[in-house]
Amino acid sequence: MSLYDVPITSLKGFGKTRAELFSKLGIHSVGELLRFYPRTYSQWGEVTPISEISNGEKYLIKARVTSAVNTVRISGGRILSKVQVADDSGVIEIVFFNNKYISTMLKYSEEYYFYGKVNRDLYGFSMTSPEFKKESDMSSSITPIYNLTSGLTNRVVIGAQKQALSMLPETMVDPLPYDILKRYDLCTLRFALENIHFPCDESSLEKARKRLVFEEMLILNLGLRLLKNKKLTETSCKMHDDFTGDFIKTLPYTLTNAQKNAIVDCVNDMKNKKSPMNRLVQGDVGCGKTVVAAAVCFNAIKNGYQAAFMAPTEILAQQHYDNLSKMFEQFSIKVDLLVGSMTKSKKDKVREKLADGEIDLIIGTHTLITDDTKFKRLGCAITDEQHRFGVEQRSKLFKKGEQPHVMVLSATPIPRTLGLIIYGDLDITCINELPPGRKTVKTMLIDTKKRHRALSFIKNELDKGRQCYIVCPLVEEGELELESAQNYAAELMLDEFRDYPVGILHGKMKAKDKEQVMNEYTAGDILVLVSTTVIEVGVDVKNASVMMIENADRFGLSQLHQLRGRVGRGEHESYCILVSDNKGEDTQKRLSTMCRTNDGFEIADEDLRLRGPGDFFGNRQHGLPQLNIADFSDVNSLVKAQEAASYILEISPDLSKMEFKGLKAMIKLLFKSLDESTMN
Ligand code: ADP
Ligand code: MG
Numbered sequence: 252m253s254l255y256d257v258p259i260t261s262l263k264g265f266g267k268t269r270a271e272l273f274s275k276l277g278i279h280s281v282g283e284l285l286r287f288y289p290r291t292y293s294q295w296g297e298v299t300p301i302s303e304i305s306n307g308e309k310y311l312i313k314a315r316v317t318s319a320v321n322t323v324r325i326s327g328g329r330i331l332s333k334v335q336v337a338d339d340s341g342v343i344e345i346v347f348f349n350n351k352y353i354s355t356m357l358k359y360s361e362e363y364y365f366y367g368k369v370n371r372d373l374y375g376f377s378m379t380s381p382e383f384k385k386e387s388d389m390s391s392s393i394t395p396i397y398n399l400t401s402g403l404t405n406r407v408v409i410g411a412q413k414q415a416l417s418m419l420p421e422t423m424v425d426p427l428p429y430d431i432l433k434r435y436d437l438c439t440l441r442f443a444l445e446n447i448h449f450p451c452d453e454s455s456l457e458k459a460r461k462r463l464v465f466e467e468m469l470i471l472n473l474g475l476r477l478l479k480n481k482k483l484t485e486t487s488c489k490m491h492d493d494f495t496g497d498f499i500k501t502l503p504y505t506l507t508n509a510q511k512n513a514i515v516d517c518v519n520d521m522k523n524k525k526s527p528m529n530r531l532v533q534g535d536v537g538c539g540k541t542v543v544a545a546a547v548c549f550n551a552i553k554n555g556y557q558a559a560f561m562a563p564t565e566i567l568a569q570q571h572y573d574n575l576s577k578m579f580e581q582f583s584i585k586v587d588l589l590v591g592s593m594t595k596s597k598k599d600k601v602r603e604k605l606a607d608g609e610i611d612l613i614i615g616t617h618t619l620i621t622d623d624t625k626f627k628r629l630g631c632a633i634t635d636e637q638h639r640f641g642v643e644q645r646s647k648l649f650k651k652g653e654q655p656h657v658m659v660l661s662a663t664p665i666p667r668t669l670g671l672i673i674y675g676d677l678d679i680t681c682i683n684e685l686p687p688g689r690k691t692v693k694t695m696l697i698d699t700k701k702r703h704r705a706l707s708f709i710k711n712e713l714d715k716g717r718q719c720y721i722v723c724p725l726v727e728e729g730e731l732e733l734e735s736a737q738n739y740a741a742e743l744m745l746d747e748f749r750d751y752p753v754g755i756l757h758g759k760m761k762a763k764d765k766e767q768v769m770n771e772y773t774a775g776d777i778l779v780l781v782s783t784t785v786i787e788v789g790v791d792v793k794n795a796s797v798m799m800i801e802n803a804d805r806f807g808l809s810q811l812h813q814l815r816g817r818v819g820r821g822e823h824e825s826y827c828i829l830v831s832d833n834k835g836e837d838t839q840k841r842l843s844t845m846c847r848t849n850d851g852f853e854i855a856d857e858d859l860r861l862r863g864p865g866d867f868f869g870n871r872q873h874g875l876p877q878l879n880i881a882d883f884s885d886v887n888s889l890v891k892a893q894e895a896a897s898y899i900l901e902i903s904p905d906l907s908k909m910e911f912k913g914l915k916a917m918i919k920l921l922f923k924s925l926d927e928s929t930m931n
Pocket of ligand 2: 540
């Protein structure tokens, strides 16, 4: 039996409450617990005699408890516990807050290690809320530190991990075959798990990490390739003809060569390949991906199939619906919209028509992939702004048809090396050209001394009838986001922009409220939109001409480029104002890249060069399954894992060989969408 099938409640001391805390961390089984690796480690270092400690520093002391624990209630219902400890050189008071168990944990006259910050007050030295351990638990001085959730202490996780490790079976099946371990000089899974949680020493930790990173990369790589192969082996919806010419000639503009090439690539996939199309169309902001998608939908529909176009937000879905309805008006093509905020009866009606085959093209959000959405003959599924969707969601849409053709659109230029990994399961077409006459967005870098002038400039634009975006100072995600965005907006509303309608958009808002604000902005009822970085990708408000970004130095170049892409979408001269007081040489150099070029790929390469791939995507924007330990900055492991994956697939293309059984199970865990049929 796998430890993934052993519920966490089978650990000693695990009741419902504790299990619930762990489930908040995504841990339900003992197997998952073992794969919940420390976030970092704390090294307590050398023991310092109490007589040698001084104010304000962190120390490790080894001392005996020389008083009873004295617990009192203080203001606000808090609990304060004090206890005196001593070594041969001196005495110090230890203070704990809000831990009512201290008196049971620290025993009189026993010796402990305490690690914490030392303060000095009128009464002498004290150490506040130190970590502590008994001598017998100090065999290794490297303590794992786990990500926690409120109500859960590191100590509890450590205890749980110890129990879990003791449950590892005597003879353990290693998912990595012996051959691979040897080839890449990797330690066994048992060694890796034991040492990632409780490392004997630095070098064992390194060995453990190397193995687990490799394993994760390998599994990711194999999973993506199996997904790709799966699509290669299945037959597709046959599309014998190319009708795109009929559509293209009705457009009010000439397509760029890059757009034409993209359409040709897709039509070729649909017409000539035995397997369904599985293509990523990547192109910079504003290059005109939507019309390429429209041409592909058109072709599928004229070949007798239904098409689906999924966008990450309702605002974008609505925008596409408006555009494509117009484009298809003169053809007898039925276009409809399906989004979460529609009433149930309306949604039901649309779903009925979809299942009947009455609708040719459906545009929508995640609602398209819920179980109750059924198609009569889905032949083509397109997702827009792909990086917002995970591999899982993509594959869900895929499953709505009989192996429909799949196309994904992405505006995030990704350096090629990374693209191959991130989109390992897709063929790639690049639209490397903007429609003619597109004005580049004039970008300038200022410091806060010039902010006032920048705001006057913006007012001037507003008076000309334009609109603007202001991305407010970046704060850590979470509680503060709301407050700081609101404060910032309030200040602008009361001061500089008191005569203009200002709207605010931040991550904590409900989808419905966000949409409302976006709609008002699109309609021109709001002129200044103050936003955290949640400004929706792909949003197309042609009248917006200024994007001002506070604390620009805190953003990655690619993110700045995305934000800048919200302006310069219409006929108006547009501007991007980057505000930063960071005069560091690197920062200035980085930000000046933005002023120098509007080319997303150039910026992406520069970003990758400056920051390394780990930071490139920011918060898991790649839509891949969540990685536990590996990250994309480790190009070395990436390359090795890729090579190992090729080697393994050569031996056993579907991993059916006995020696890969463990690997296969791990892949299934990571990619829940890969079903039996793929790997048998
Ligand atoms: P993106 O690739 O960022 O999704 P869109 O598809 O939203 O870009 O296109 C941006 C704008 O460019 C749209 O208003 C669209 O009508 C226009 N457009 C697209 N292709 C062309 C073209 N070949 N010539 C002129 N305008 C175009
Ligand atoms: Mg777009």
